[in-house]
Amino acid sequence: MKALIYFIINYDYFTVKLWKLTMKSLIKYSNLTNVDILVITNKTFYKPILRLTEKSDIKIHMILHDCPDNTLLDSRLRRLEIFDVYNITKYDVVMHMDYDCIVQKCIWENIFKKYISQMQDNKIYSYTEEKNNKSSYNKLFYSFQSYSHKEIRKFQKNNANTFSSGVFMFKPSKKMNRVFKDMYNFIISNLDIRHFYEQSGMNVYAHDKMLVDTELLSNIIVSRNIKPNKHGNPKLHDYDIDIRNVIVHFCGIGFVKEKEDRMREYYRLVRKINPCLN
Numbered sequence: 652m653k654a655l656i657y658f659i660i661n662y663d664y665f666t667v668k669l670w671k672l673t674m675k676s677l678i679k680y681s682n683l684t685n686v687d688i689l690v691i692t693n694k695t696f697y698k699p700i701l702r703l704t705e706k707s708d709i710k711i712h713m714i715l716h717d718c719p720d721n722t723l724l725d726s727r728l729r730r731l732e733i734f735d736v737y738n739i740t741k742y743d744v745v746m747h748m749d750y751d752c753i754v755q756k757c758i759w760e761n762i763f764k765k766y767i768s769q770m771q772d773n774k775i776y777s778y779t780e781e782k783n784n785k786s787s788y789n790k791l792f793y794s795f796q797s798y799s800h801k802e803i804r805k806f807q808k809n810n811a812n813t814f815s816s817g818v819f820m821f822k823p824s825k826k827m828n829r830v831f832k833d834m835y836n837f838i839i840s841n842l843d844i845r846h847f848y849e850q851s852g853m854n855v856y857a858h859d860k861m862l863v864d865t866e867l868l869s870n871i872i873v874s875r876n877i878k879p880n881k882h883g884n885p886k887l888h889d890y891d892i893d894i895r896n897v898i899v900h901f902c903g904i905g906f907v908k909e910k911e912d913r914m915r916e917y918y919r920l921v922r923k924i925n926p927c928l929n
Contacts, residue, residue, distance in 0.1 A: 670750035749817040772824035778872040779812035
């Protein structure tokens, strides 16, 4: 079995700094013998990332893929173009990971190897930040804010939770290739609607067709929302680290300095509590 983890880094320099932290934790805690790493970036960040990869003991593949317009939405939409820019069909399972994550257990043993037999070839596997929360469906982060009560009841009945587009995995099947293309076109065709980058459109499209499973990776991938310090980011302690989690996603747009500080602090505690690969 072979797996791929891919990253999109093509918007600003802080993403490179955060990705460096993500990679440090991934390399420390994961056996990557059967896992390839791919970075999709642009001309601006290619050399800085290349310098970092040359210092690594693992092979990191890189692809130049410039955005048509240098906006955050363009950058984030690149995750849905993966079938067009790289031959991912040679892998058994593929994961997209945002650049602002800390990995604290072995991804190969605790995600890929453990769950691939349970995955369907027409499903996206992600995690929810607000499980079965009725009020979350019409939030800007997960919708175009136009769901009816009837639609929300249907989603809840089918356990179709809202999900994050920061970390998700799938089998690179022909069906999923079609899903990604259709989802991309759906988002582009709805750009006149108020949205939260690509994540709103991904949720709306996936909910309509019941494409996302948030149960398989429940408690395996979790999020920590970063806010400006003036609103309170209390000091982290040992008990803030839940060793059942494999990936911790430090979500939230902006607040990049606070995010970097928080990730560093969290990673320091993880190394203290869990010094070895497991």
